[in-house]
Amino acid sequence: MKVGLCGLGTVGGGTFNLLVKNKQEIAARCGMPIDIIQVASRNMNPTCDLNGIAHTENVFDVVRNPEVDVVIELIGGTTVAKDLVMQAVEAGKHVVTANKALIAEYGNEIFDLAREKGVTVAFEAGIAGGIPVIKALREGLAANEIKWLAGIINGTGNFILTEMRDKGRTFEDVLKEAQELGYAEADPTFDVEGIDAAHKLTILASVAFGIPLQFERAYTEGISDIAPSDVRYAEEFGYRIKHLGIAKRLEHGVELRVHPTLISEQHLIAKVDGVMNAVVIDGDAVGQTLYYGAGAGSMATASAVVADLIDIARARKQGSTVGVPSLGHNADQLNDLSVVSVEEITSAYYLRILVQDHPGVLAKVATILSEHGINIESITQKETEEHDGLIPLVMLTHVVQEKNMNHATQAIEALEEVAGQVKRIRVAVSED
């Protein structure tokens, strides 16, 4: 099988080197060699020895190359990359990509064309690096109706939260170090505000539930507002704070949300630290399964790119194409479930309220919560004054609909004994 590689950066370079390093093993697994016959990149990668393989600076040369069976898109972005993928598919070539933004935002259109042309557009490498979680959802768990999934799918965010917990550091302090270490971009918005995670979550939800990609409807909340005290109080309640992507199937819709989340320290995913990724999937037959590994990195991501190539090669060897539909369900049998607005979701909550140290304040807060149908699960009032005679009132609630919590929060913030805004963090409960 002859492939053309577009992009020779971190993942592109890793893919090149992996196809060279494990050439023999890969051929033994798919029954035919996989050969890179053309590379397109603007810059050379010092880790790659092209060794006579044709090189071009124009990625569209690869699409026009009649010898190329599969185009690997690793240039990133959603402009040239989109044109490249659409033209490759139009030309009847299979595509393998690690581009989650492209798939999350334009996947519906790309998959429609791919189906029409009878080719595969594979994207395992876009989600959770080398962890084969798309394969698990579309194939390994295909007998299940998926109830929900939750993932730590951004390594930068998890590194920051892990450091904050382990060393009591502030968000800003750890972010600065992460930038120096190269874990975080100079503009960290994409990672720490949850946009990258929302791209990945959008794709996971679509293959889990068999629904069209609906990135524009995902709810996204970052971790930059998490204070060291929140991490500490969560710990006292027996929880860890993680930046989770959560997708949940409801009777008449789907919840799709990325936000900081308290998780019981008993749950395995609460113990996933540093830059590692993990996804928990709850299926109606299998129960909860978890998939863990490196969510990024040159060779880890290349592992998924090449696995997708092997799927295509094995089908080719059978004189066929990959029989797994892009979204796990046949295109004419997708589920008609829209993503619900964040006001409609239900969640338990962690609340931290800065109050004057007067008798009666707790009663007022509790009354407001009760009036909005919100039950308190546990509560702790700290004697430590934060400033100006204010003390923190910290509590966990039972599950409530988001809009009720919004109303209750407004009423609490209007109390004269309450200073500033109520800090709210959602809590994952065991039935989640």
Added chain:
Amino acid sequence: MKVGLCGLGTVGGGTFNLLVKNKQEIAARCGMPIDIIQVASRNMNPTCDLNGIAHTENVFDVVRNPEVDVVIELIGGTTVAKDLVMQAVEAGKHVVTANKALIAEYGNEIFDLAREKGVTVAFEAGIAGGIPVIKALREGLAANEIKWLAGIINGTGNFILTEMRDKGRTFEDVLKEAQELGYAEADPTFDVEGIDAAHKLTILASVAFGIPLQFERAYTEGISDIAPSDVRYAEEFGYRIKHLGIAKRLEHGVELRVHPTLISEQHLIAKVDGVMNAVVIDGDAVGQTLYYGAGAGSMATASAVVADLIDIARARKQGSTVGVPSLGHNADQLNDLSVVSVEEITSAYYLRILVQDHPGVLAKVATILSEHGINIESITQKETEEHDGLIPLVMLTHVVQEKNMNHATQAIEALEEVAGQVKRIRVAVSED
């Protein structure tokens, strides 16, 4: 696609019920309905409503049924089950089975015939219940040379070790409870002596390394000798004791061994408790990934049986058959790696030695270890007398070859200050 179901016990009943419950979802995923057209079982399962589906007491009726495309073998054992599978393959039918003993002991012969006949024999359900770990190894991680894997692949054993740790109970005490709860068989040998785990490990190793199945060469050691004090001392060193199946690729062979193992409490697999299963896989590109979930149970195992059916149905829809070779590598490109004898393996060790509380004993023990090239990593001498003036000397060693440890152990046991046998438990080190 028309299937015949042989066996209507725990897994057979679950498979029947799952195919009924998720009929629509499954059809949407594979683009065609999967219909059970015949059931063979000696007894009825009260959870299953056959609703007019043909029933027979003779499993070979299913093989002779010309309408049946796929035979599901869930009768267990390696006698009738083997005849059933071989005859089904001979008749050109695909087979899905959850029978790890059958595959581990007779897989080479079964796969040879299946290849000759151009049919699939699928066995995901045989290993770690509904966790798609065979799919991960054969497909998701197919770009990697697998370096090693280690798994908690027997839920009964893990339940016992978890209870021993959490509550300081003895092996015998927990086993009795597990038998009462139905987690353990009246004859627990199969689970607690590691035979069941060795069946599963044999299969995992073969698909990981692309080697023929070599069950008869697996080394197996059970957990019945683990004392509460071992669990406690391990904990003091920062380790947990788990019953692991370990397969490691060497330069000129493969290690294949099931035994109690100390694992650093920092490792995610050390935190897998109760009846749950987990497998860690180390690939040269992807690094370590972990797969976790229920390793047994009616519906969890059925999830894997039906996933295998869906693979077959999807390939059928493409007018093809499943293109993934049984052992992940093409049959004519298997790796020629034999399982090495246990004397040849290398491991770090936990040692517990009962010694007389005299000065100089430690020096004698340390001298013997040193003479055999064994370095001590850490050591603790307990002041608590066990009985007759004897105290336990507990230590962790660096990595050493098993045969050196055998010689050193013999020499230590020959010391007049040492009572009884040296308790040895292997330790997984981070490079493992």
